[in-house]
Amino acid sequence: xxxxxxLLVSSPGGAGKTSLSRRLVADFKGMTLSISATTRPPRxxxxxxxxxxxxTREQFEAMIAADELLEWAEVNGHRYxxxxxxxxxxxxxxRDVLFDIDWQGARQVARQAPEDSVRVYILxxxxxxxxxxLHARAQDDQAVIEQRLALGRREVxxxxxxxxxxxxxxxxxxxxxxxxxxxxxxxxxxxNPWLPPFVESLREEEV
Ligand code: 5GP
Numbered sequence: 001x002x003x004x005x006x007l008l009v010s011s012p013g014g015a016g017k018t019s020l021s022r023r024l025v026a027d028f029k030g031m032t033l034s035i036s037a038t039t040r041p042p043r044x045x046x047x048x049x050x051x052x053x054x055x056t057r058e059q060f061e062a063m064i065a066a067d068e069l070l071e072w073a074e075v076n077g078h079r080y081x082x083x084x085x086x087x088x089x090x091x092x093x094x095r096d097v098l099f100d101i102d103w104q105g106a107r108q109v110a111r112q113a114p115e116d117s118v119r120v121y122i123l124x125x126x127x128x129x130x131x132x133x134l135h136a137r138a139q140d141d142q143a144v145i146e147q148r149l150a151l152g153r154r155e156v157x158x159x160x161x162x163x164x165x166x167x168x169x170x171x172x173x174x175x176x177x178x179x180x181x182x183x184x185x186x187x188x189x190x191x192n193p194w195l196p197p198f199v200e201s202l203r204e205e206e207v
Contacts (some may be wrong), residue, residue: 001194003183006113007031007098009178011122012152014134016168016185020122020178021100028182032090034099037063040078043139044158053083064172071101076151080105091116096186103158118185120178121162125169127153 007024009043025033037053039060048054051193055063057157060079072081082099090097099109110117124130130152134145160163164181189195 001184001192002030002094002189003193004094004096004116005118005191006087006109007096007182007185008109008117009098009100009122010103010106010162011080011168012124012130012156013148014130014137014152015122015124015158016133016171016174017122018100019171020166020168020175021098023175024178024182027179028096030094031096031098032084032085032086034097034101036080036082036101037069038078038080040076040080045104045139058142070112071105073102073104073108075102075104076147080100082109096182103155103161107158107161115190118164118181119162120164120166120181121159123156123159123165123167123170124152125167 009017010019022040025031037055069081070084087097106119166174166177
């Protein structure tokens with residue numbers, strides 16, 4: 001018996017949030033990754049249903065109209081949103097859910113479920129480091145990279161809305177920090193409804 005938490009991870013694009021998130025989901029069986037819907041075209045190597053559910057603008061509008069999204073936002077000229085169904089199913093099954101979403105989405109989810117949300121912001125050690133990573137990734141062309149860097153510089157202002165901040169200078173360190181945050185948050189009494197009956201049984205136990 002456990003009450004699932006919503007781990008909302010945001011960062012400027014390229015700061016390593018996606019790799020950190022995917023590693024956490026791979027290492028912890030109780031954690032499910034929320035797969036977002038987006039109108040952005042797939043990047044090389046991205047697979048439908050693994051990175052995103054790729055939608056046309058019309059399909060995305062239909063999802064909004066049918067109230068199928070927990071939150072949605074426009075980022076860099078494209079729409080991104082979190083389908084409600086899989087999140088509810090995971091929570092009902094007692095699982096935690098990790099969201100790789102921007103500050104607008106994190107804010108919306110945290111408003112809807114303040115008790116269950118934990119917000120983590122990942123910062124790059126510097127903008128030049130971030131630019132280097134975006135170039136090395138070679139998934140976007142120069143103009144898109146510049147646009148993403150400019151967006152990152154604006155969006156980083158929202159870091160104060162987060163419960164935790166990690167500077168991703170070194171992947172292993174940053175990952176260890178993320179694991180610490182997740183483990184500590186899992187141990188909060190409110191997330192463990194089995195605790196009161198357990199403590200009661202301890203009180204009643206005869207030795
Ligand atoms: P990218 O195009 O690089 O995959 O993602 C661009 C931005 O959109 C990232 O900051 C990512 O976290 C954010 N994003 C991805 N999915 C969602 C979502 O479902 N909702 C919101 N609000 N942002 C999202």
